[in-house]
Amino acid sequence: MRPPIILESTTTFSSSSSSSSSSSSYSSCDRRLNTLARHLIDVNDQNQMASQNISPSPTASSNSVFAHLTRAPEDPILGVTVAYNKDPSPIKLNLGVGAYRTEEGKPLVLDVVRRVEQQLLNDVSRNKEYIPIVGLADFNKLSAKLIFGADSPAIQENRVTTVQGLSGTGSLRVGGEFLAKHYHQRIIYLPQPTWGNHPKIFTLAGLTVKTYRYYAPATRGLDFEGLLEDLGSASSGSVVLLHACAHNPTGVDPTLEQWEQIRQLIRSKSLLPFFDSAYQGFASGSLDADAQPIRLFVADGGELLAAQSYAKNMGLYGERVGALSIVSKSADVASLVESQLKLVIRPMYSSPPIHGASIVAAILKDRDLFNDWTIELKAMADRIISMRQQLFDALRARGTPGDWSHIIKQIGMFTFTGLNSEQVSFMTKEYHIYLTSDGRISMAGLSTKTVSHLADAIHAAVTRVA
Amino acid sequence: MAIHNLLNGQFLNRSSVIGARFMSSWFRNIQPAPKDPILGVTEAFLADQSPNKVNVGVGAYRDDNGKPVVLECVREAERRIAGNQFMEYLPMGGSIHLVEESLKLAYGENSELIKDKRIAAVQALSGTGACRLFAAFQQRFHPNTQIYIPVPTWANHHNIWRDSGVPIKTFRYYHPESKGLDFSGLMDDIMNAPDGSFFLLHACAHNPTGVDPSEEQWREISSQIKAKGHFPLFDMAYQGFASGSPERDAKAIRIFLDDGHLIGLAQSYAKNMGLYGQRVGCLSVLCEDAKQAVAVKSQLQLIARPMYSNPPLHGALVVSTVLGDPELKKLWLQEVKVMADRIIGMRTTLRENLENLGSSLPWQHITNQIGMFCYSGMTPEQVDRLTSEFHIYMTRNGRISMAGLNTGNVGYVANAIYEVTKST
Numbered sequence: 001m002r003p004p005i006i007l008e009s010t011t012t013f014s015s016s017s018s019s020s021s022s023s024s025s026y027s028s029c030d031r032r033l034n035t036l037a038r039h040l041i042d043v044n045d046q047n048q049m050a051s052q053n054i055s056p057s058p059t060a061s062s063n064s065v066f067a068h069l070t071r072a073p074e075d076p077i078l079g080v081t082v083a084y085n086k087d088p089s090p091i092k093l094n095l096g097v098g099a100y101r102t103e104e105g106k107p108l109v110l111d112v113v114r115r116v117e118q119q120l121l122n123d124v125s126r127n128k129e130y131i132p133i134v135g136l137a138d139f140n141k142l143s144a145k146l147i148f149g150a151d152s153p154a155i156q157e158n159r160v161t162t163v164q165g166l167s168g169t170g171s172l173r174v175g176g177e178f179l180a181k182h183y184h185q186r187i188i189y190l191p192q193p194t195w196g197n198h199p200k201i202f203t204l205a206g207l208t209v210k211t212y213r214y215y216a217p218a219t220r221g222l223d224f225e226g227l228l229e230d231l232g233s234a235s236s237g238s239v240v241l242l243h244a245c246a247h248n249p250t251g252v253d254p255t256l257e258q259w260e261q262i263r264q265l266i267r268s269k270s271l272l273p274f275f276d277s278a279y280q281g282f283a284s285g286s287l288d289a290d291a292q293p294i295r296l297f298v299a300d301g302g303e304l305l306a307a308q309s310y311a312k313n314m315g316l317y318g319e320r321v322g323a324l325s326i327v328s329k330s331a332d333v334a335s336l337v338e339s340q341l342k343l344v345i346r347p348m349y350s351s352p353p354i355h356g357a358s359i360v361a362a363i364l365k366d367r368d369l370f371n372d373w374t375i376e377l378k379a380m381a382d383r384i385i386s387m388r389q390q391l392f393d394a395l396r397a398r399g400t401p402g403d404w405s406h407i408i409k410q411i412g413m414f415t416f417t418g419l420n421s422e423q424v425s426f427m428t429k430e431y432h433i434y435l436t437s438d439g440r441i442s443m444a445g446l447s448t449k450t451v452s453h454l455a456d457a458i459h460a461a462v463t464r465v466a
Numbered sequence: 467m468a469i470h471n472l473l474n475g476q477f478l479n480r481s482s483v484i485g486a487r488f489m490s491s492w493f494r495n496i497q498p499a500p501k502d503p504i505l506g507v508t509e510a511f512l513a514d515q516s517p518n519k520v521n522v523g524v525g526a527y528r529d530d531n532g533k534p535v536v537l538e539c540v541r542e543a544e545r546r547i548a549g550n551q552f553m554e555y556l557p558m559g560g561s562i563h564l565v566e567e568s569l570k571l572a573y574g575e576n577s578e579l580i581k582d583k584r585i586a587a588v589q590a591l592s593g594t595g596a597c598r599l600f601a602a603f604q605q606r607f608h609p610n611t612q613i614y615i616p617v618p619t620w621a622n623h624h625n626i627w628r629d630s631g632v633p634i635k636t637f638r639y640y641h642p643e644s645k646g647l648d649f650s651g652l653m654d655d656i657m658n659a660p661d662g663s664f665f666l667l668h669a670c671a672h673n674p675t676g677v678d679p680s681e682e683q684w685r686e687i688s689s690q691i692k693a694k695g696h697f698p699l700f701d702m703a704y705q706g707f708a709s710g711s712p713e714r715d716a717k718a719i720r721i722f723l724d725d726g727h728l729i730g731l732a733q734s735y736a737k738n739m740g741l742y743g744q745r746v747g748c749l750s751v752l753c754e755d756a757k758q759a760v761a762v763k764s765q766l767q768l769i770a771r772p773m774y775s776n777p778p779l780h781g782a783l784v785v786s787t788v789l790g791d792p793e794l795k796k797l798w799l800q801e802v803k804v805m806a807d808r809i810i811g812m813r814t815t816l817r818e819n820l821e822n823l824g825s826s827l828p829w830q831h832i833t834n835q836i837g838m839f840c841y842s843g844m845t846p847e848q849v850d851r852l853t854s855e856f857h858i859y860m861t862r863n864g865r866i867s868m869a870g871l872n873t874g875n876v877g878y879v880a881n882a883i884y885e886v887t888k889s890t
Binding site for chain 2: 063064065066067068069070071072075078097099107109113114117118121126127128129130131132133166167169170173177182197200201203204311315316317318319320333335336337339340342343344346347348349350351352353354355356
């Protein structure tokens with residue numbers, strides 16, 4: 001270990017550069033000498049030397065300004081896949097994230113999407129310029145038509161403002177921030193339970209989150225009375241988040257008659273509906289059927305927000321494609337709304353990504369591609385419905401205690417099994433089945449081959465774990 | 467039945483539309499938002515019918531024919547990607563390959579910091595998204611701090627920190643008289659800021675002025691920032707695009723790293739890879755050690771999740787394909803140099819034209835400044851005249867996007883600038 005080198009600045013070295021050196025206590029020659037010194041002496045001596053010449057400062061190698069941070073917990077949903085990937089067992093099942101899988105357990109890129117990608121690639125006239133802050137115009141128009149119906153009076157009257165968003169998450173976030181800035185009521189009601197990311201999105205957007213009863217554990221169905229009571233006692237003007245179809249995580253949807261009652265209640269209390277539509281076409285297999293609840297609300301002439309995602313129904317997960325639509329009372333208001341939405345988007349990411357939206361627009365605007373899409377979409381929905389039936393049959397065949405009919409009554413990607421977190425841990429540990437601790441399983445992750453493994457695991461969990 | 471009729475637009479009775487039709491809009495009191503000063507310029511340009519119109523507004527590269535460019539290396543990368551990739555969700559922190567390549571580019575191919583895993587880094591939505599993540603992160607973990615931004619700076623910086631709830635202060639940067647750097651003002655402001663303040667620095671090709679500190683000045687800035695314990699956040703939107711050399715353009719960052727700063731860095735591939743609309747970037751925060759880097763990254767992910775869950779895939783695949791393949795990377799380096807050289811050539815030509823026209827004003831700042839933009843020194847009124855009389859579109863702060871100039875229009879623009887500045 002070399003003896004420490006002590007450096008002193010001397011005034012014989014003139015610092016030629018800065019005019020500020022007269023006011024600074026640390027001349028540039030000090031700095032040069034100290035930098036040199038750092039290369040000549042070893043690390044152990046540096047701390048000693050540091051205390052002699054250089055005043056330690058937080059960002060200079062010793063103390064970070066972020067030293068007080070703790071490691072954040074894994075995202076409860078995305079963390080499931082992380083854990084799954086780490087598991088070395090040859091027989092494991094990922095029923096965590098809601099991403100569609102084929103019978104072979106593989107991710108799926110829709111054929112119609114692949115064809116459009118090639119088309120886009122071969123079109124050399126395309127460029128990668130910034131798209132407008134609100135996204136691609138044709139994408140926005142077509143998305144609005146998809147969700148509200150081509151003949152929607154709101155569209156015809158120019159009362160719909162649509163902006164491209166970063167899938168469902170991004171569209172919800174932009175909508176939430178817009179409301180926090182411009183809407184008189186800062187409270188949003190979320191169903192109990194709801195997608196785990198909803199509360200965080202709206203809280204960070206600046207809203208206060210409350211809940212309304214939704215799921216009835218006893219029936220594994222809708223707590224309709226509770227829902228009506230809670231929305232009935234909400235403060236006037238509150239925002240209400242509604243899952244348009246295929247409720248996540250429960251798979252429990254109101255009937256159309258129940259939707260009509262919900263609509264009447266919401267309008268009578270002057271509540272503002274905010275729809276989250278992440279599964280249009282994916283739930284029943286029909287794009288129009290899955291949009292009925294939203295269209296019911298639009299038909300009464302009132303205002304609403306709707307977030308759409310193309311992650312599942314077009315398999316565009318990673319491309320982050322979605323849209324936020326705001327239906328206003330008049331065309332003038334719709335245009336004010338658009339101008340203010342831009343001010344929310346610009347400081348978040350300036351403008352949305354072009355790739356995914358280009359694919360969606362190409363599919364929606366071409367009749368043949370659109371038809372091909374609906375066929376592939378129905379195939380995905382049908383496979384999921386078939387998995388539900390197979391799981392239900394498998395549990396019945398095993399005589400697993402309990403009523404499992406909710407598996408076939410619930411709709412969409414997910415089934416809320418009703419299993420508790422101990423039972424879930426058991427299934428993960430003993431059977432290497434990965435799901436979220438609320439007992440939600442992604443039916444898309446099941447196949448004919450793996451259903452019996454899951455049925456065995458559920459049977460064991462129910463009979464051996466309280 | 468009632469529902470059917472409702473959907474068919476026939477209202478059976480009033481009670482089926484309780485409340486809805488008789489309320490006025492919740493949003494009627496919303497004020498129309500002002501047009502974005504930068505993007506609004508392009509809108510106005512597009513609406514102009516004049517055959518002589520020139521757009522020197524938005525900072526997007528154009529070739530000598532005034533056309534947008536998709537780089538060859540990018541086209542090739544896309545050919546390799548199409549049909550071969552799934553479209554699954556990326557992790558919240560984005561593509562690991564994209565992040566790895568970005569860190570190598572910025573911190574150095576063989577950086578010890580990378581080897582020691584000391585850098586917390588996540589994919590972000592281009593430069594805007596990277597800054598926004600950092601601003602939200604700063605607000606969460608240092609809620610009582612402010613951000614010091616240079617005067618002037620890219621207008622959206624103000625919006626980003628404001629919407630993140632972080633108060634903004636400024637430091638002197640541009641010196642209008644010399645159209646260069648107000649170095650002593652800058653150093654004074656660094657010194658007078660409270661210890662431990664957060665400073666936003668443009669790593670190269672300052673937007674909107676094109677004025678960068680010299681290497682020697684960067685060393686001074688680094689040492690003064692160190693003495694005050696400030697946190698340096700670099701916004702690097704033009705690496706490679708400024709001088710033509712990514713290594714050279716990263717010099718300021720390397721100086722700070724040598725000095726031991728724990729920096730933050732927002733990187734964008736919008737300009738240097740021409741991926742504007744793909745929204746690809748990276749935010750990194752250099753930490754004391756690997757353990758802290760893991761913690762910081764996990765916290766950045768928690769900010770991304772309620773904003774967009776995970777970042778877009780396509781652009782990330784393009785960048786990591788280009789940078790990860792030696793041949794494609796070589797091609798990229800050539801193409802980025804071509805872009806930078808064309809811009810530098812336009813600076814020279816514009817300045818020469820103005821001097822040859824006999825303008826009595828000094829124009830050497832055009833060639834002293836670097837990168838996409840030139841801060842011409844013209845007043846808003848002069849800019850308005852350029853637009854109304856000559857159909858030349860630019861932002862009213864006198865910022866010219868050099869990429870909008872080409873051999874076909876530089877003479878016209880020089881003449882117009884000469885005309886409107888004659889009386890000055």
